Amino acid sequence: MSDLMGISMESSRVAIVGVGGIGEPCADICAQLGAHLILADRAAPQASAARIRGQYGTQVDAHALDMGSVEDVKRFCSAIGDVDALIVTAAILPEERELEPGSPEWEDSFQRVYNINLRGPMLLAQLAMQKMIERKTGRIVLLGSLAGRSGGLLSGAQYASSKGALHTLVRWLALRAASHGVSVNGLAPGATATPMLHNEVVDTRKIPAGRLAQPLEIARVAAFLASPAASYMHGAVVDVNGGACFS
Template sequence: MTLTGKTAVVTGAAGTMGTAAAKFLLEDGAQVALVDIDALRLDNLARFLRGKTLGVACDIADSMSVKTAFQRIEGELGPVDILVNNAGVLSNDKAEQTSDSEWRRVMSINLDGAFYWSRAVLPGMKARGWGRIINVCSLAAKTGGLTAGTAYSTSKGAMTSLTFSLAREAAAHGVTVNGISPAYVKTPMITEGLNDSQRRQLLSQIPVGRFCEPDEFAHAVRFLASPLAGFITGEIVDVNGGLQMD
Protein backbone atom coordinates (compact mmCIF):
# COMPACT_ATOMS: atom_id res chain seq x y z
CA MET A 1 0.00 0.00 0.00
CA THR A 2 2.16 2.84 -1.28
CA LEU A 3 -0.39 5.59 -0.62
CA THR A 4 -1.42 4.69 2.93
CA GLY A 5 -2.26 7.86 4.83
CA LYS A 6 -2.66 9.94 1.67
CA THR A 7 -5.84 11.75 0.64
CA ALA A 8 -6.76 11.94 -3.04
CA VAL A 9 -9.34 13.96 -4.93
CA VAL A 10 -10.66 12.61 -8.23
CA THR A 11 -12.88 14.90 -10.27
CA GLY A 12 -15.37 13.40 -12.68
CA ALA A 13 -15.29 10.40 -10.35
CA ALA A 14 -18.68 9.05 -11.41
CA GLY A 15 -17.51 8.57 -15.00
CA THR A 16 -15.80 5.45 -16.32
CA MET A 17 -12.25 6.80 -16.18
CA GLY A 18 -12.71 8.55 -12.86
CA THR A 19 -14.11 5.42 -11.25
CA ALA A 20 -11.19 3.34 -12.53
CA ALA A 21 -8.68 5.86 -11.16
CA ALA A 22 -10.42 6.04 -7.78
CA LYS A 23 -10.48 2.24 -7.53
CA PHE A 24 -6.72 1.91 -7.97
CA LEU A 25 -5.91 4.78 -5.59
CA LEU A 26 -8.06 3.07 -2.97
CA GLU A 27 -6.30 -0.24 -3.60
CA ASP A 28 -2.98 1.49 -2.94
CA GLY A 29 -4.20 2.69 0.45
CA ALA A 30 -5.37 6.25 -0.19
CA GLN A 31 -8.67 7.64 1.00
CA VAL A 32 -10.47 9.23 -1.93
CA ALA A 33 -12.81 12.17 -2.28
CA LEU A 34 -15.10 11.43 -5.20
CA VAL A 35 -16.01 14.72 -6.87
CA ASP A 36 -18.69 14.95 -9.53
CA ILE A 37 -21.63 17.14 -10.46
CA ASP A 38 -23.97 14.11 -10.32
CA ALA A 39 -24.76 13.56 -6.63
CA LEU A 40 -26.91 10.47 -7.25
CA ARG A 41 -24.21 8.66 -9.18
CA LEU A 42 -21.72 9.54 -6.45
CA ASP A 43 -23.89 7.84 -3.85
CA ASN A 44 -24.07 4.69 -5.95
CA LEU A 45 -20.33 4.78 -6.61
CA ALA A 46 -19.45 5.06 -2.92
CA ARG A 47 -21.36 1.82 -2.28
CA PHE A 48 -19.49 0.08 -5.10
CA LEU A 49 -15.92 1.02 -4.17
CA ARG A 50 -13.96 -0.61 -1.37
CA GLY A 51 -12.08 1.74 0.93
CA LYS A 52 -12.66 5.07 2.61
CA THR A 53 -14.43 7.48 0.28
CA LEU A 54 -16.31 10.74 0.49
CA GLY A 55 -18.74 11.76 -2.24
CA VAL A 56 -18.82 15.50 -2.88
CA ALA A 57 -21.13 17.08 -5.44
CA CYS A 58 -19.39 19.99 -7.12
CA ASP A 59 -19.70 22.11 -10.26
CA ILE A 60 -16.01 22.41 -11.11
CA ALA A 61 -16.72 25.26 -13.53
CA ASP A 62 -17.75 27.40 -10.53
CA SER A 63 -14.83 28.60 -8.42
CA MET A 64 -16.99 29.03 -5.29
CA SER A 65 -18.34 25.49 -5.66
CA VAL A 66 -14.76 24.22 -5.85
CA LYS A 67 -13.77 26.24 -2.79
CA THR A 68 -16.69 24.87 -0.78
CA ALA A 69 -16.00 21.29 -1.87
CA PHE A 70 -12.30 21.60 -1.06
CA GLN A 71 -13.02 22.94 2.42
CA ARG A 72 -15.43 20.07 3.09
CA ILE A 73 -12.90 17.47 1.93
CA GLU A 74 -10.10 18.85 4.07
CA GLY A 75 -12.48 19.13 7.00
CA GLU A 76 -13.57 15.49 6.77
CA LEU A 77 -10.58 13.68 5.28
CA GLY A 78 -7.66 15.95 6.05
CA PRO A 79 -5.10 17.63 3.77
CA VAL A 80 -5.23 16.75 0.09
CA ASP A 81 -2.07 15.02 -1.18
CA ILE A 82 -3.18 13.90 -4.65
CA LEU A 83 -5.39 15.62 -7.21
CA VAL A 84 -6.60 13.93 -10.37
CA ASN A 85 -8.17 16.50 -12.69
CA ASN A 86 -10.21 14.02 -14.69
CA ALA A 87 -13.58 15.74 -15.20
CA GLY A 88 -14.28 16.86 -18.73
CA VAL A 89 -16.82 17.17 -21.50
CA LEU A 90 -16.52 16.36 -25.19
CA SER A 91 -17.55 18.55 -28.08
CA ASN A 92 -17.30 17.32 -31.66
CA ASP A 93 -18.24 20.65 -33.26
CA LYS A 94 -15.64 22.15 -35.58
CA ALA A 95 -14.98 25.88 -35.54
CA GLU A 96 -17.82 27.09 -37.74
CA GLN A 97 -20.38 25.01 -35.85
CA THR A 98 -19.13 26.00 -32.38
CA SER A 99 -21.40 28.52 -30.67
CA ASP A 100 -20.21 31.03 -28.09
CA SER A 101 -22.01 29.11 -25.35
CA GLU A 102 -20.50 25.77 -26.41
CA TRP A 103 -17.00 27.26 -26.46
CA ARG A 104 -17.42 28.64 -22.94
CA ARG A 105 -19.03 25.43 -21.64
CA VAL A 106 -16.13 23.27 -22.79
CA MET A 107 -13.45 25.71 -21.61
CA SER A 108 -15.06 26.25 -18.22
CA ILE A 109 -15.27 22.53 -17.44
CA ASN A 110 -12.14 21.16 -19.10
CA LEU A 111 -9.74 24.02 -18.31
CA ASP A 112 -11.18 26.31 -15.64
CA GLY A 113 -12.15 23.38 -13.42
CA ALA A 114 -8.62 21.95 -13.49
CA PHE A 115 -7.19 25.37 -12.67
CA TYR A 116 -9.61 26.01 -9.79
CA TRP A 117 -8.86 22.65 -8.18
CA SER A 118 -5.11 22.99 -8.68
CA ARG A 119 -5.15 26.47 -7.19
CA ALA A 120 -7.03 25.13 -4.16
CA VAL A 121 -4.69 22.24 -3.35
CA LEU A 122 -1.30 23.75 -4.23
CA PRO A 123 -0.66 25.90 -1.13
CA GLY A 124 -1.11 22.97 1.25
CA MET A 125 0.95 20.61 -0.90
CA LYS A 126 3.78 23.13 -1.08
CA ALA A 127 3.70 23.76 2.67
CA ARG A 128 3.91 20.01 3.41
CA GLY A 129 6.60 19.40 0.79
CA TRP A 130 4.76 16.62 -1.06
CA GLY A 131 1.99 16.44 -3.59
CA ARG A 132 0.80 14.99 -6.87
CA ILE A 133 -1.36 16.72 -9.48
CA ILE A 134 -2.35 14.60 -12.47
CA ASN A 135 -4.18 16.26 -15.35
CA VAL A 136 -6.12 14.18 -17.83
CA CYS A 137 -5.20 15.75 -21.15
CA SER A 138 -5.81 14.25 -24.59
CA LEU A 139 -4.18 13.22 -27.84
CA ALA A 140 -6.45 15.87 -29.38
CA ALA A 141 -4.05 18.52 -28.06
CA LYS A 142 -1.38 17.24 -30.46
CA THR A 143 -3.51 16.29 -33.44
CA GLY A 144 -6.12 19.03 -33.50
CA GLY A 145 -8.71 16.35 -32.82
CA LEU A 146 -9.02 13.33 -35.07
CA THR A 147 -12.72 13.16 -34.29
CA ALA A 148 -13.10 15.78 -31.52
CA GLY A 149 -14.06 19.38 -32.19
CA THR A 150 -12.28 22.71 -31.94
CA ALA A 151 -13.25 23.68 -28.40
CA TYR A 152 -12.35 20.28 -26.96
CA SER A 153 -8.97 20.09 -28.71
CA THR A 154 -8.10 23.65 -27.71
CA SER A 155 -9.12 23.09 -24.08
CA LYS A 156 -6.89 20.03 -23.86
CA GLY A 157 -3.98 21.92 -25.43
CA ALA A 158 -4.41 24.60 -22.79
CA MET A 159 -4.57 21.93 -20.10
CA THR A 160 -1.22 20.63 -21.30
CA SER A 161 0.25 24.12 -20.97
CA LEU A 162 -1.30 24.42 -17.50
CA THR A 163 0.49 21.19 -16.59
CA PHE A 164 3.86 22.61 -17.65
CA SER A 165 3.28 25.89 -15.82
CA LEU A 166 2.24 24.26 -12.55
CA ALA A 167 5.09 21.74 -12.76
CA ARG A 168 7.64 24.54 -13.08
CA GLU A 169 6.08 26.44 -10.19
CA ALA A 170 5.73 23.51 -7.79
CA ALA A 171 8.80 21.33 -8.40
CA ALA A 172 11.04 22.94 -5.78
CA HIS A 173 8.36 22.27 -3.16
CA GLY A 174 8.22 18.49 -3.65
CA VAL A 175 5.05 18.66 -5.75
CA THR A 176 4.93 16.96 -9.15
CA VAL A 177 2.48 17.91 -11.87
CA ASN A 178 2.03 15.62 -14.84
CA GLY A 179 -0.51 14.90 -17.52
CA ILE A 180 -1.87 11.76 -19.11
CA SER A 181 -2.79 12.02 -22.77
CA PRO A 182 -5.10 9.11 -23.57
CA ALA A 183 -6.72 8.35 -26.87
CA TYR A 184 -9.96 6.47 -27.31
CA VAL A 185 -10.53 4.97 -23.89
CA LYS A 186 -13.59 2.72 -23.84
CA THR A 187 -16.16 5.10 -22.35
CA PRO A 188 -19.67 6.30 -23.20
CA MET A 189 -18.26 9.79 -23.89
CA ILE A 190 -15.51 8.66 -26.26
CA THR A 191 -15.67 5.33 -28.08
CA GLU A 192 -19.41 4.73 -27.75
CA GLY A 193 -20.02 8.03 -29.50
CA LEU A 194 -18.16 6.97 -32.64
CA ASN A 195 -20.06 5.87 -35.70
CA ASP A 196 -19.12 2.63 -37.47
CA SER A 197 -17.02 4.39 -40.09
CA GLN A 198 -15.03 6.32 -37.49
CA ARG A 199 -14.55 3.18 -35.43
CA ARG A 200 -13.17 1.17 -38.35
CA GLN A 201 -10.92 3.99 -39.51
CA LEU A 202 -9.44 4.58 -36.05
CA LEU A 203 -8.87 0.91 -35.31
CA SER A 204 -7.01 0.58 -38.60
CA GLN A 205 -4.65 3.39 -37.50
CA ILE A 206 -3.98 2.19 -33.94
CA PRO A 207 -0.99 -0.19 -34.10
CA VAL A 208 -2.19 -2.33 -31.18
CA GLY A 209 -5.50 -2.74 -33.01
CA ARG A 210 -7.90 -1.89 -30.19
CA PHE A 211 -9.13 0.88 -27.91
CA CYS A 212 -7.77 1.61 -24.43
CA GLU A 213 -9.27 -0.15 -21.43
CA PRO A 214 -10.21 2.15 -18.50
CA ASP A 215 -7.96 0.16 -16.16
CA GLU A 216 -4.98 0.78 -18.46
CA PHE A 217 -5.55 4.51 -18.16
CA ALA A 218 -5.98 4.16 -14.40
CA HIS A 219 -2.66 2.35 -14.03
CA ALA A 220 -0.93 5.43 -15.44
CA VAL A 221 -2.69 7.53 -12.79
CA ARG A 222 -1.63 5.04 -10.14
CA PHE A 223 2.04 5.26 -11.14
CA LEU A 224 2.19 9.06 -11.35
CA ALA A 225 0.56 9.29 -7.91
CA SER A 226 3.08 6.94 -6.35
CA PRO A 227 6.24 7.89 -4.43
CA LEU A 228 8.29 6.21 -7.15
CA ALA A 229 7.23 8.92 -9.63
CA GLY A 230 8.81 11.70 -7.58
CA PHE A 231 11.46 12.50 -10.20
CA ILE A 232 8.92 12.87 -13.01
CA THR A 233 7.27 16.26 -13.44
CA GLY A 234 6.09 18.34 -16.37
CA GLU A 235 5.60 15.16 -18.38
CA ILE A 236 2.67 14.23 -20.62
CA VAL A 237 2.34 10.44 -20.72
CA ASP A 238 0.84 9.15 -23.97
CA VAL A 239 -1.59 6.26 -23.59
CA ASN A 240 -2.75 5.78 -27.15
CA GLY A 241 -1.71 2.33 -28.42
CA GLY A 242 0.80 3.87 -30.83
CA LEU A 243 -1.74 6.07 -32.62
CA GLN A 244 0.68 8.98 -32.18
CA MET A 245 4.41 8.40 -31.70
CA ASP A 246 6.81 11.21 -30.84
Protein backbone atom coordinates in the same frame (compact mmCIF):
# COMPACT_ATOMS: atom_id res chain seq x y z
CA MET B 1 6.08 -5.68 -4.08
CA SER B 2 4.00 -2.50 -4.26
CA ASP B 3 5.88 -1.08 -1.25
CA LEU B 4 9.20 -2.04 -2.86
CA MET B 5 8.24 -0.19 -6.04
CA GLY B 6 7.11 2.86 -4.08
CA ILE B 7 3.50 2.72 -5.18
CA SER B 8 1.79 2.08 -1.87
CA MET B 9 -0.75 4.80 -0.98
CA GLU B 10 -1.41 3.52 2.54
CA SER B 11 -3.37 6.18 4.50
CA SER B 12 -2.93 8.79 1.74
CA ARG B 13 -5.92 11.05 1.04
CA VAL B 14 -6.56 11.02 -2.70
CA ALA B 15 -9.17 13.26 -4.34
CA ILE B 16 -10.49 12.05 -7.69
CA VAL B 17 -12.59 14.54 -9.64
CA GLY B 18 -14.65 13.11 -12.49
CA VAL B 19 -15.69 9.59 -11.52
CA GLY B 20 -17.33 8.59 -14.80
CA GLY B 21 -15.24 6.81 -17.45
CA ILE B 22 -11.59 6.79 -16.38
CA GLY B 23 -12.12 8.19 -12.88
CA GLU B 24 -13.80 5.13 -11.39
CA PRO B 25 -10.99 2.66 -12.20
CA CYS B 26 -8.57 5.29 -10.84
CA ALA B 27 -10.50 5.12 -7.59
CA ASP B 28 -10.39 1.31 -7.59
CA ILE B 29 -6.63 1.23 -8.03
CA CYS B 30 -5.97 3.86 -5.37
CA ALA B 31 -8.29 2.02 -2.97
CA GLN B 32 -6.40 -1.23 -3.59
CA LEU B 33 -3.17 0.62 -2.76
CA GLY B 34 -4.61 1.70 0.59
CA ALA B 35 -5.71 5.29 -0.08
CA HIS B 36 -8.56 7.10 1.59
CA LEU B 37 -10.67 8.51 -1.25
CA ILE B 38 -12.59 11.69 -1.91
CA LEU B 39 -14.73 11.27 -5.03
CA ALA B 40 -16.41 14.14 -6.84
CA ASP B 41 -18.62 14.47 -9.88
CA ARG B 42 -21.45 16.71 -11.03
CA ALA B 43 -23.82 14.54 -8.99
CA ALA B 44 -22.24 13.15 -5.84
CA PRO B 45 -21.10 9.60 -6.77
CA GLN B 46 -22.65 7.91 -3.75
CA ALA B 47 -23.11 4.54 -5.50
CA SER B 48 -19.44 4.39 -6.52
CA ALA B 49 -18.36 5.39 -3.03
CA ALA B 50 -20.52 2.67 -1.44
CA ARG B 51 -19.23 0.01 -3.85
CA ILE B 52 -15.57 0.88 -3.27
CA ARG B 53 -16.05 1.17 0.48
CA GLY B 54 -17.68 -2.26 0.59
CA GLN B 55 -15.20 -3.90 -1.76
CA TYR B 56 -11.94 -2.57 -0.33
CA GLY B 57 -12.85 -1.44 3.18
CA THR B 58 -11.31 1.97 2.66
CA GLN B 59 -12.68 5.35 3.70
CA VAL B 60 -14.56 7.00 0.81
CA ASP B 61 -16.37 10.34 0.75
CA ALA B 62 -18.56 11.54 -2.12
CA HIS B 63 -19.12 15.16 -3.14
CA ALA B 64 -21.11 16.98 -5.80
CA LEU B 65 -18.93 19.37 -7.83
CA ASP B 66 -19.72 21.50 -10.85
CA MET B 67 -16.32 22.02 -12.48
CA GLY B 68 -17.75 24.86 -14.52
CA SER B 69 -18.46 26.93 -11.40
CA VAL B 70 -15.64 28.88 -9.76
CA GLU B 71 -17.59 29.12 -6.52
CA ASP B 72 -18.27 25.38 -6.49
CA VAL B 73 -14.58 24.57 -7.01
CA LYS B 74 -13.63 26.89 -4.15
CA ARG B 75 -16.29 25.35 -1.91
CA PHE B 76 -15.08 21.82 -2.70
CA CYS B 77 -11.44 22.64 -1.93
CA SER B 78 -12.42 24.22 1.35
CA ALA B 79 -14.58 21.22 2.29
CA ILE B 80 -11.99 18.52 1.62
CA GLY B 81 -9.01 20.20 3.29
CA ASP B 82 -5.52 18.78 2.73
CA VAL B 83 -5.03 15.94 0.26
CA ASP B 84 -1.91 14.01 -0.65
CA ALA B 85 -2.89 13.56 -4.29
CA LEU B 86 -5.38 15.06 -6.72
CA ILE B 87 -6.44 13.33 -9.94
CA VAL B 88 -8.67 15.35 -12.29
CA THR B 89 -10.36 13.42 -15.10
CA ALA B 90 -13.48 15.59 -15.50
CA ALA B 91 -14.11 16.82 -19.06
CA ILE B 92 -16.81 17.17 -21.71
CA LEU B 93 -16.72 16.51 -25.46
CA PRO B 94 -19.38 18.61 -27.24
CA GLU B 95 -21.09 17.91 -30.55
CA GLU B 96 -19.40 20.83 -32.31
CA ARG B 97 -20.16 19.50 -35.77
CA GLU B 98 -23.82 20.37 -35.25
CA LEU B 99 -23.03 24.03 -34.52
CA GLU B 100 -22.38 26.93 -36.85
CA PRO B 101 -19.01 28.53 -35.93
CA GLY B 102 -19.59 31.93 -34.39
CA SER B 103 -23.27 31.27 -33.67
CA PRO B 104 -24.64 31.95 -30.17
CA GLU B 105 -24.91 28.16 -29.65
CA TRP B 106 -21.26 27.70 -30.62
CA GLU B 107 -20.21 30.50 -28.28
CA ASP B 108 -22.17 28.96 -25.41
CA SER B 109 -20.61 25.56 -26.13
CA PHE B 110 -17.11 27.06 -26.28
CA GLN B 111 -17.53 28.76 -22.92
CA ARG B 112 -18.86 25.58 -21.30
CA VAL B 113 -16.03 23.43 -22.69
CA TYR B 114 -13.33 25.83 -21.51
CA ASN B 115 -14.93 26.28 -18.10
CA ILE B 116 -15.06 22.52 -17.43
CA ASN B 117 -12.02 21.27 -19.35
CA LEU B 118 -9.57 24.05 -18.48
CA ARG B 119 -10.67 26.79 -16.09
CA GLY B 120 -12.08 24.41 -13.47
CA PRO B 121 -9.06 22.07 -13.46
CA MET B 122 -6.72 25.10 -13.41
CA LEU B 123 -8.37 26.62 -10.36
CA LEU B 124 -8.71 23.28 -8.59
CA ALA B 125 -5.04 22.43 -9.19
CA GLN B 126 -3.86 25.86 -8.05
CA LEU B 127 -5.87 25.73 -4.83
CA ALA B 128 -4.70 22.19 -4.07
CA MET B 129 -1.13 23.11 -4.95
CA GLN B 130 -1.09 26.01 -2.48
CA LYS B 131 -1.90 23.66 0.37
CA MET B 132 0.54 21.02 -0.85
CA ILE B 133 3.35 23.58 -1.04
CA GLU B 134 2.70 24.54 2.59
CA ARG B 135 3.11 20.87 3.53
CA LYS B 136 6.08 20.34 1.14
CA THR B 137 4.49 17.28 -0.44
CA GLY B 138 1.79 16.31 -2.91
CA ARG B 139 0.89 14.95 -6.34
CA ILE B 140 -1.39 16.49 -8.97
CA VAL B 141 -2.44 14.60 -12.11
CA LEU B 142 -4.45 16.23 -14.90
CA LEU B 143 -6.05 14.25 -17.71
CA GLY B 144 -5.22 15.66 -21.14
CA SER B 145 -5.84 13.96 -24.46
CA LEU B 146 -4.29 12.75 -27.69
CA ALA B 147 -6.47 15.46 -29.25
CA GLY B 148 -4.29 18.03 -27.48
CA ARG B 149 -1.26 16.57 -29.25
CA SER B 150 -2.69 15.88 -32.70
CA GLY B 151 -5.20 18.69 -33.14
CA GLY B 152 -8.11 16.28 -32.80
CA LEU B 153 -9.22 13.79 -35.43
CA LEU B 154 -12.49 12.91 -33.70
CA SER B 155 -13.02 16.09 -31.70
CA GLY B 156 -13.68 19.66 -32.72
CA ALA B 157 -11.60 22.77 -32.10
CA GLN B 158 -13.04 23.46 -28.67
CA TYR B 159 -12.14 20.13 -27.09
CA ALA B 160 -8.76 19.75 -28.81
CA SER B 161 -7.61 23.25 -27.93
CA SER B 162 -8.81 22.96 -24.33
CA LYS B 163 -6.75 19.80 -23.91
CA GLY B 164 -3.71 21.33 -25.60
CA ALA B 165 -3.96 24.23 -23.16
CA LEU B 166 -4.25 21.75 -20.28
CA HIS B 167 -0.95 20.16 -21.33
CA THR B 168 0.67 23.60 -21.14
CA LEU B 169 -0.94 24.16 -17.74
CA VAL B 170 0.67 20.95 -16.45
CA ARG B 171 4.10 22.30 -17.32
CA TRP B 172 3.31 25.79 -15.97
CA LEU B 173 2.21 24.38 -12.61
CA ALA B 174 5.12 21.93 -12.44
CA LEU B 175 7.69 24.70 -12.88
CA ARG B 176 6.28 26.46 -9.84
CA ALA B 177 5.70 23.41 -7.64
CA ALA B 178 8.74 21.16 -8.13
CA SER B 179 11.10 23.01 -5.79
CA HIS B 180 8.51 22.71 -3.02
CA GLY B 181 8.26 18.90 -3.12
CA VAL B 182 5.04 18.89 -5.15
CA SER B 183 4.83 17.10 -8.51
CA VAL B 184 2.38 18.02 -11.27
CA ASN B 185 2.02 15.71 -14.25
CA GLY B 186 -0.53 14.77 -16.85
CA LEU B 187 -1.37 12.06 -19.31
CA ALA B 188 -2.69 12.16 -22.85
CA PRO B 189 -4.92 9.15 -23.56
CA GLY B 190 -5.91 8.09 -27.04
CA ALA B 191 -9.41 6.93 -27.93
CA THR B 192 -10.77 5.10 -24.89
CA ALA B 193 -13.87 2.95 -24.51
CA THR B 194 -15.83 5.33 -22.28
CA PRO B 195 -19.32 6.87 -22.58
CA MET B 196 -17.68 10.01 -24.00
CA LEU B 197 -17.15 8.18 -27.31
CA HIS B 198 -20.58 6.57 -27.51
CA ASN B 199 -21.51 8.62 -30.60
CA GLU B 200 -18.14 8.32 -32.32
CA VAL B 201 -16.98 5.75 -34.87
CA VAL B 202 -13.27 5.10 -34.38
CA ASP B 203 -11.25 3.46 -37.14
CA THR B 204 -9.04 1.24 -35.02
CA ARG B 205 -6.95 0.38 -38.10
CA LYS B 206 -5.29 3.76 -37.60
CA ILE B 207 -4.22 2.79 -34.08
CA PRO B 208 -1.03 0.68 -34.12
CA ALA B 209 -2.33 -1.36 -31.17
CA GLY B 210 -5.43 -2.11 -33.25
CA ARG B 211 -8.04 -1.33 -30.59
CA LEU B 212 -9.43 1.27 -28.22
CA ALA B 213 -7.88 1.67 -24.78
CA GLN B 214 -9.81 0.31 -21.82
CA PRO B 215 -10.37 2.80 -18.99
CA LEU B 216 -8.32 0.68 -16.59
CA GLU B 217 -5.28 0.98 -18.87
CA ILE B 218 -5.41 4.77 -18.58
CA ALA B 219 -6.24 4.68 -14.87
CA ARG B 220 -3.15 2.62 -14.08
CA VAL B 221 -0.90 5.38 -15.43
CA ALA B 222 -2.84 8.08 -13.59
CA ALA B 223 -2.55 6.17 -10.31
CA PHE B 224 1.19 5.70 -10.87
CA LEU B 225 1.64 9.45 -11.38
CA ALA B 226 -0.30 10.08 -8.16
CA SER B 227 1.90 7.67 -6.20
CA PRO B 228 5.32 8.07 -4.53
CA ALA B 229 6.82 6.04 -7.40
CA ALA B 230 6.61 9.13 -9.63
CA SER B 231 8.54 11.31 -7.17
CA TYR B 232 11.06 12.59 -9.76
CA MET B 233 8.54 13.26 -12.51
CA HIS B 234 7.61 16.91 -12.92
CA GLY B 235 5.78 18.46 -15.88
CA ALA B 236 5.44 15.25 -17.90
CA VAL B 237 2.42 14.61 -20.10
CA VAL B 238 2.56 10.84 -20.62
CA ASP B 239 1.27 9.44 -23.92
CA VAL B 240 -1.06 6.46 -23.45
CA ASN B 241 -2.47 5.98 -26.93
CA GLY B 242 -1.60 2.57 -28.35
CA GLY B 243 1.19 4.05 -30.47
CA ALA B 244 -1.09 6.50 -32.31
CA CYS B 245 1.08 9.53 -31.58
CA PHE B 246 4.41 10.31 -29.96
CA SER B 247 5.30 13.63 -28.37
